[in-house]
Amino acid sequence: PRSMLDVRFPLVGFRSGMAASPSIGNRQSPIGDGLTLDDTAEASTTHLVIIDRSGNIVCATQSLGNHFGSAVVAPGTGVLLNNSMNNLGYAAKASPNFVAPGKMPRSTMCPTIVLKQDKPWLVVGAPGGQRIPTTVLQILLDTIDFARPLEESITARRFHLRRPTSRSEPGNHIDLENGFSTAVAEDLESRGWKAEVRKPGEFYFGAVNAAVFNADGTITGVADQRRTGSAGGD
Numbered sequence: 119p120r121s122m123l124d125v126r127f128p129l130v131g132f133r134s135g136m137a138a139s140p141s142i143g144n145r146q147s148p149i150g151d152g153l154t155l156d157d158t159a160e161a162s163t164t165h166l167v168i169i170d171r172s173g174n175i176v177c178a179t180q181s182l183g184n185h186f187g188s189a190v191v192a193p194g195t196g197v198l199l200n201n202s203m204n205n206l207g208y209a210a211k212a213s214p215n216f217v218a219p220g221k222m223p224r225s226t227m228c229p230t231i232v233l234k235q236d237k238p239w240l241v242v243g244a245p246g247g248q249r250i251p252t253t254v255l256q257i258l259l260d261t262i263d264f265a266r267p268l269e270e271s272i273t274a275r276r277f278h279l280r281r282p283t284s285r286s287e288p289g290n291h292i293d294l295e296n297g298f299s300t301a302v303a304e305d306l307e308s309r310g311w312k313a314e315v316r317k318p319g320e321f322y323f324g325a326v327n328a329a330v331f332n333a334d335g336t337i338t339g340v341a342d343q344r345r346t347g348s349a350g351g352d
Contacts, residue, residue, distance in 0.1 A: 162183065164181070179244070184204075188201040230254055240261060240329075240331075241330075242258070245329070246324020248281055253276060277292055288312065308326050326342040337351065
């Protein structure tokens with residue numbers, strides 16, 4: 119309603135070429151097994167963590183899909199609609215992810231709240247396309263199993279087991295964040311992995327936003343500096 123949000127946006131009524139066909143940029147999204155590609159540089163996802171004085175928590179990952187989403191704005195709101203139907207499959211009808219009425223597409227988003235003694239303890243999530251599950255898992259393992267401080271867990275170098283984008287592509291491809299030693303990559307190669315060290319400064323591995331409830335009753339929020347997040351409170 120206009121009483122709640124009075125925003126004018128020049129894209130109202132405009133539809134991009136992507137709205138007419140299941141493609142992302144110049145890359146076709148259908149893949150042989152019914153999965154889709156959502157790893158382009160244009161991807162536009164955000165994760166936020168909010169905790170109020172009463173302990174209520176919002177841990178939310180939202181995505182437009184590509185920048186400007188479907189390039190369609192809900193009239194009178196200024197709110198862009200996403201193009202997440204690209205997350206459905208369009209090639210393999212036998213796939214459970216094949217596009218059909220009433221279906222919810224598969225998603226890599228995984229906002230997570232960890233409880234300790236039935237109370238919230240760790241709140242974490244991230245943008246990053248296919249890297250979201252592996253990124254969040256690494257934060258959970260570092261923080262829970264290895265007892266690393268949250269900030270240290272978030273700043274640690276990351277890796278990602280790349281999902282094949284076709285049936286002919288091997289499933290042994292591992293991406294290493296810049297900062298891993300050459301020896302690590304060489305050791306992985308000797309074990310049969312195809313190891314690739316990513317360039318510095320890329321958005322590839324996403325950016326975690328998280329908070330942890332400390333034993334003294336305080337809360338520590340940490341924003342990943344791989345992108346432009348920030349943490350604050352009063």
